Amino acid sequence: MSIKKEDIARVKGMGFLLNRGTEKFSGRVVAPGSVFTAEQVKALAECAERFGNGTVAFTVRLCAEIVGIPYENIEPARAFLRQAGLEFGGTGAKVRPVVACKGTTCVFGNYDTQALARHLHEKYYEGWSNVALPHKFKIAVGGCPNSCAKPSLNDFGIEGHRAPVYDSEKCRGCKVCAVQTSCPVKAVSMEDGKAKIDTNACISCGVCVGKCPFQAVAHESETVYAIYVGGTWGKTTRNGTRLSRMVRADEIDALIEKTMLWFRENAYQKERLGKAIDRLGVDALEKALFGDDLLARKEEILAAPIRTAP
Structure with missing residues (x-):
């Protein structure tokens, strides 16, 4: 050589x-x-x-x-x-290239996944390119629970959901209910001539939204997001921890930033986020992510050296 x-x-x-x-x-x-x-x-x-x-x-x-x-x-x-506006990169202990599914054009997509991925690319892949992290940090943008981009196997995974907004007054009790037949998890049944949605069985995939010709299930409903943290695959597979509540679009940026700050402050050198979560506990992570302390200490956290394992 x-x-x-x-x-x-x-x-x-x-x-x-x-x-x-x-x-x-x-x-x-x-x-x-x-x-x-x-x-x-x-x-x-x-x-x-x-x-x-x-x-x-x-x-x-x-x-x-x-x-x-x-x-x-x-x-x-x-x-x-x-010259073509392209760059080589995507390696090292830092934010890796953001991956998005085809939710922008896919019939199952609940939002414009590629637009969000471009935004995250600019803000975190490019914006944090000089920030050293304990290990790689992967972000995935998924448009629905089909999970084609595998958000639950990334350090920070985003999964778009649309819950059906049902108006029983508009239900005509059709013999063949378009909402019922479209539901992939059989969460819709007919009772007393009306559709009934089992909210415990419903996964908010959005497939039924807009299927009713009488608009008993709203044609447009808000997209909300399930967030997974600490997912990995390969030799040490770990399914991401799903945060305890759905979030809105305007919460995503802050959650990513807080997750990376928590990762940088708490993980050891060469330790993946999921390992740090398992070591310190999900409750500690959630408390930090849904609070304001990490952002308040951002400069302090980024200036500190990455910890080494005892």
Whole structure:
């Protein structure tokens, strides 16, 4: 190996991962909002042909990887893609690229997931790019309980819900109830000629919303969000802890920031958020997330060194 170990580590921090058994690298390109434009896709293809081996792979987090880049081509590849508004990156103990499902266009999506992901990309992936964390911090934006983006397996997962708003006065007691037949969890039954929604069984997936032609179930209802924290997958899988209440859109930014501040203050070096939650308890985390102390001490927390395990 003619490339020094310190140079391999240095470019890894820039998003270039050594290809096994070679002296070439895969360069990870971040997609804001999990979407590339057509022009950006053309730029990726040209970059792969000019600086890599002519192939592009896509990651689970919907980034692109240009494969087979020689070490001496790394800087030219970075400069080329920067002209297309793209950056290599997405590695290290910091906020990782935000992944979003197709809720923006999917028939099951309860909100514009890609718009939220772009906002979070700018505010946290870019805005916190120089903030060292104890370990990686992954954010996933999911549009509904189908969980295609696996929010419960991320450090901070967002899952959109829409609870049915039912007006029994508008129910005509149809022989074939569109609300009942659309419910994937059989939470709707007919009693005394009226639809009845079992709120304990309902998962607020939003599928039934707008299905009634007489608007017994409101065509538009507020989107609320289930939040998962501390999820991981792989060798040490941990399902994320779901916070005890749904939140509104205007609460999400503060919750992400508080979660990262709590993580930075309480986790040990190289300890994932889920491990810190298990060590310190969900109650302690929730008390901090739904309070104001962390934001009040933000500068102090960010200035402090990351803790080392005893």
